[in-house]
Amino acid sequence: MPAHFxxxxxxxxxxGRISPESSPRLRQIMAALVNHLHALVKEVQLTPExxxxxxxxxxxxxxLCSDRRQEFILLSDTLGVSMLVDAINHRRPGNATENTVFxxxxxxxxxxxxxxSRISRDGKGESCLFTGRVLDLDGRPIAGAVLDVWSDNxxxxxxxxxxxxxxxWNNRGRFTTGPDGHYSFIGIKPVSYPIPDDGPVGQMLAxxxxxxxxxxxxxxxxxxxxxxxxxxxxxxxxxTYLDSDAVFGVKTSLIADFKRNATADAEWLCQxxxxxxxx
Ligand code: BEZ
Ligand code: FE
Numbered sequence: 001m002p003a004h005f006x007x008x009x010x011x012x013x014x015x016g017r018i019s020p021e022s023s024p025r026l027r028q029i030m031a032a033l034v035n036h037l038h039a040l041v042k043e044v045q046l047t048p049e050x051x052x053x054x055x056x057x058x059x060x061x062x063x064l065c066s067d068r069r070q071e072f073i074l075l076s077d078t079l080g081v082s083m084l085v086d087a088i089n090h091r092r093p094g095n096a097t098e099n100t101v102f103x104x105x106x107x108x109x110x111x112x113x114x115x116x117s118r119i120s121r122d123g124k125g126e127s128c129l130f131t132g133r134v135l136d137l138d139g140r141p142i143a144g145a146v147l148d149v150w151s152d153n154x155x156x157x158x159x160x161x162x163x164x165x166x167x168x169w170n171n172r173g174r175f176t177t178g179p180d181g182h183y184s185f186i187g188i189k190p191v192s193y194p195i196p197d198d199g200p201v202g203q204m205l206a207x208x209x210x211x212x213x214x215x216x217x218x219x220x221x222x223x224x225x226x227x228x229x230x231x232x233x234x235x236x237x238x239x240t241y242l243d244s245d246a247v248f249g250v251k252t253s254l255i256a257d258f259k260r261n262a263t264a265d266a267e268w269l270c271q272x273x274x275x276x277x278x279x
Contacts, residue, residue, distance in 0.1 A: 120187055197212035
């Protein structure tokens with residue numbers, strides 16, 4: 001491998017500088033990154049103007065990040081990388097509930113509420129009873145499972161996107177199962193919404209002719225001692241965007257039929273059981 005840079009051996013020359021004393025995993029990842037990056041530049045014969053555009057794009061992506069906004073995660077989500085990392089790291093047996101993308105709108109410390117509570121605090125939207133059980137792979141109920149749930153409001157925004165407009169903790173709550181593994185709470189039937197598209201990721205989507213919409217869903221983070229934490233959504237069957245989710249989060253097993261007027265407690269009913277994989 002030549003010590004000086006040549007087009008032909010570019011990646012080998014760069015990777016040849018990595019110290020054998022550096023972390024083996026870091027070495028593996030960085031060498032693969034350099035190999036793939038150089039291969040990309042060669043494949044598309046990248047021009048200096050295009051490289052400058054790419055650097056400008058990444059610069060603006062970083063500049064938009066704050067403790068309220070994570071444009072890099074949005075980039076990872078819209079490129080399908082978040083879902084791929086999740087898929088590789090959460091291979092589960094067939095009957096365990098599947099993971100999907102976590103998203104940027106979870107807030108730790110949501111109110112702990114008794115089963116059956118209402119979580120919608122702004123009076124908007126169509127009420128929906130969410131109910132079901134948390135089970136192990138053999139169908140036995142799991143006691144002491146914590147369900148941390150969150151959704152957008154009827155206008156398609158999470159409370160954290162509209163501070164001072166929506167009440168704090170609107171459409172959020174935490175529920176702990178008893179011995180029967182049962183959960184229930186009343187939220188709203190979620191609506192589809194666009195991911196934040198006023199930054200570089202939105203510009204990228206527009207330039208590629210992609211829309212920014214996510215199909216309607218309720219988020220669930222389900223954890224119980226001795227089980228793999230489940231990060232998932234339940235999607236509303238029939239939503240326009242199920243086959244074109246901007247962040248590729250939809251899995252067929254996570255789509256539920258929402259039934260109208262099926263319960264006296266709310267306008268809609270969503271029944272869904274969660275099956276946890278052992279840790
Ligand atoms: C969400 O479902 O909250 C979400 C996920 C990925 C990107 C943006 C939003
Ligand atoms: Fe969401």
